[in-house]
Amino acid sequence: MTAILAINALCLSFGGQRVLDDVSLSVQPGERLALLGHNGAGKSTLFKTVLGFLHPSSGTVAVAGHAPGSNPAREAVNYLPEVVSFQRNLSGREVLSYFSGLRGTPKAEVSDLLARVGLLDAADRAVGAYSKGMRQRLGLAQALIGAPRLLLLDEPTSGLDPVSRHEFYEVIADAAARGSAVLLSSHGLEEVQDKTDSIAILARGRLKAEGTLAELAQEAGLPTTIRISAKPGAADDLHGEFGGRRVNGCRLDLDCAQGAKVDLLARLGRHHDKLRDVEIAPPGLTDIYRHFSRMGPTEDQI
Amino acid sequence: MSTRIGTVFGQELRQARRNLWVILATAVLGLFALALALFGAGQGSGLKVDVLTLTAVSLATLSVYLIPLIALLMSYDSISGEVERGSLALTFATPVRRWEVFVGKLLAQTVAVCVAILIAFGTVGFLIGFLAEISRDGVLAWLRLMLSAGGLGAIFVGIGLMLSALTGRTARAAAAAVGVWLLLVVLYDVALLGAIMAAGEGIFATHVFPWLVIANPADAFRLYNLAMIDAAPVAGIDGLSQTLPFPPVAALAALGLWLVATIAIGSARTKRIVP
Numbered sequence: 001m002t003a004i005l006a007i008n009a010l011c012l013s014f015g016g017q018r019v020l021d022d023v024s025l026s027v028q029p030g031e032r033l034a035l036l037g038h039n040g041a042g043k044s045t046l047f048k049t050v051l052g053f054l055h056p057s058s059g060t061v062a063v064a065g066h067a068p069g070s071n072p073a074r075e076a077v078n079y080l081p082e083v084v085s086f087q088r089n090l091s092g093r094e095v096l097s098y099f100s101g102l103r104g105t106p107k108a109e110v111s112d113l114l115a116r117v118g119l120l121d122a123a124d125r126a127v128g129a130y131s132k133g134m135r136q137r138l139g140l141a142q143a144l145i146g147a148p149r150l151l152l153l154d155e156p157t158s159g160l161d162p163v164s165r166h167e168f169y170e171v172i173a174d175a176a177a178r179g180s181a182v183l184l185s186s187h188g189l190e191e192v193q194d195k196t197d198s199i200a201i202l203a204r205g206r207l208k209a210e211g212t213l214a215e216l217a218q219e220a221g222l223p224t225t226i227r228i229s230a231k232p233g234a235a236d237d238l239h240g241e242f243g244g245r246r247v248n249g250c251r252l253d254l255d256c257a258q259g260a261k262v263d264l265l266a267r268l269g270r271h272h273d274k275l276r277d278v279e280i281a282p283p284g285l286t287d288i289y290r291h292f293s294r295m296g297p298t299e300d301q302i
Numbered sequence: 303m304s305t306r307i308g309t310v311f312g313q314e315l316r317q318a319r320r321n322l323w324v325i326l327a328t329a330v331l332g333l334f335a336l337a338l339a340l341f342g343a344g345q346g347s348g349l350k351v352d353v354l355t356l357t358a359v360s361l362a363t364l365s366v367y368l369i370p371l372i373a374l375l376m377s378y379d380s381i382s383g384e385v386e387r388g389s390l391a392l393t394f395a396t397p398v399r400r401w402e403v404f405v406g407k408l409l410a411q412t413v414a415v416c417v418a419i420l421i422a423f424g425t426v427g428f429l430i431g432f433l434a435e436i437s438r439d440g441v442l443a444w445l446r447l448m449l450s451a452g453g454l455g456a457i458f459v460g461i462g463l464m465l466s467a468l469t470g471r472t473a474r475a476a477a478a479a480v481g482v483w484l485l486l487v488v489l490y491d492v493a494l495l496g497a498i499m500a501a502g503e504g505i506f507a508t509h510v511f512p513w514l515v516i517a518n519p520a521d522a523f524r525l526y527n528l529a530m531i532d533a534a535p536v537a538g539i540d541g542l543s544q545t546l547p548f549p550p551v552a553a554l555a556a557l558g559l560w561l562v563a564t565i566a567i568g569s570a571r572t573k574r575i576v577p
Contacts, residue, residue, distance in 0.1 A: 079395040101309030102396040
C-alpha cells in the first residue's frame, strides 16, 4: 500500500447526528486531492479525524500506515486550519521557529520557508500587523515545515484575492512536486480547476463523487443548453416544434444530451429563417458541482 | 522531548514578557514589600526581632493573597484562550506530546512568577539590609519566604492551567479561577476558624485541624514561614504554628503534593481536549 492517507468506510457521529457517513478516499504521495463541499458538509470534521482530534464511530483512517493522532502519524502530517490565528505579539519568524522546534527540524529551514511564501521582508514584524493574506501565507509556511508527507489544508485560500490565490497554489504544487500528498478543501470547483489532480465532492457527510474534473463532467452527464432567440412572432412555432422552456416572448431554452447536440443543431438549421441567434452553453463547473452536491440519499432512491 | 518542552517554554516565556506580566507582577510585589518594610522599620525598635524578620512575617501573610492571584491571572487563559483562538489545534497537530505542552507552559509561567518574586523581594531585602540592622535568622527567614513563595506561585500556576484545560473556555476558566482563589485563600480560613470555634479543645483541635490547615496550599505556605520563625508575632489560625503535631517542613511536602496533583490532572485533561 503506497497511499499516505487511506480512509476506509469512515463514519462519525456527533450527538446522534451523522457528520461523516461511509467516506472512503485515499491520497498518494505527490497527489493533490481537492475536497469540495458546502458549509457543514463535513470537511473540517474529516480533517480533524485525520489529525486524531476526533475519533471515528466506525471505519478506519491510516496516516502513512499509522493510527491518526499517534506519534508517527503526527510526524507525517502538517496542517493548516481554516482560521489561522497566531499570537499577535510574535513575529513571523518566531512563529515558524516555534513550530520548527516542535517538529524538531533545523532552524535554518525557517528563512527558506519565509522566502518560499514571500514573507522574508516581513519576517521580523509582529503577526498582529500582518494582512489576512500574509497571515494565511505564514500559515502555509508553517504547514511546509519539515517536508511533510501529508499536507492537510482546510480552505487554505478562502478570503484571498485572485493573485495571492494563484501564488498559494503554486507553492502547493511545488510541495506536491517535492513528494507531499496534499488534501485541501474548498467551496467551489472554479477555484481548484487545474490546481489539483483529482476532486472529491462531499455533501451532508457523504462522498458523492471522486475523480478528475473530466471524469466528473462525464459522470454527471449534464445536458448542454441551447439558447434560441426567435424572430418576432416565430417563437411559438419553434416551441411547438422543439419543445423546451420559454424564457420570454422571443427566447427558448433547449436541453440536449452531449451526443445529440449536432443533430439538434442540424434540425434547427432547417428553421434558420425563424432564428435570430443561437447560443450554446455547455454545463459549467458550478452546474457539475451542484449536480453532485444536490444528489441526496432520498433522490437516489426515487 | 527536551527540545519540544524547551520550545513551548521559550514561546510561553516570551509571551509572559511581551504581555508585561513579569513587569506588572514585579511592580506590585515590590511596592507591597516596600510598604511592609517601611511599616516594619517604623515599629521594629520596640520589638526584640530585626526588621527583616518582622517584614518577612507580614509579607508572608500578604503573599498568601497576592501570589496566588498573580499566578492565576497569568495562567487561567493560557490553554482555554488558545482553544478559542484555534492556535492550539496547530500545536496539537505537531509531534509534541500533550503533557509536554502543559508542562512547558507551567515551567515558563512559574519562571515568570519566580523572576518577579526574586526581583521584587530581593531588591527590598537588600534595601532593608542597607538601612537597618539584620540578623542571620532574618536573612534565613527572607530566603525561605522567597523560595516558598516561588513554590506557592508554581502551585497556583498549575491550578490555573488545570482549570484552563478543564473548562476549555476562557470565560469559564476566569470564573473558576476567581472561585478557587476565594475558596482557597479566603473562605477556607473562615470555615476552619468556625470549625475550631465550634469544636473547642479536643481531638479535632489537636489531630484533625493541623492537617486541614496544611491541606490548603495557601495555609501550608503561611504556616511554614511562620512556624520557622520562633519570635513571630502571630494570632488566629497562625497561632497553630507554635503547637504543630508535625515538623514545619511537612507543610513543604504538602505544597509538593499539590504541585504533583495539578500537573497530573492538568496533563491528563489536556490529553482529552478537542482543539
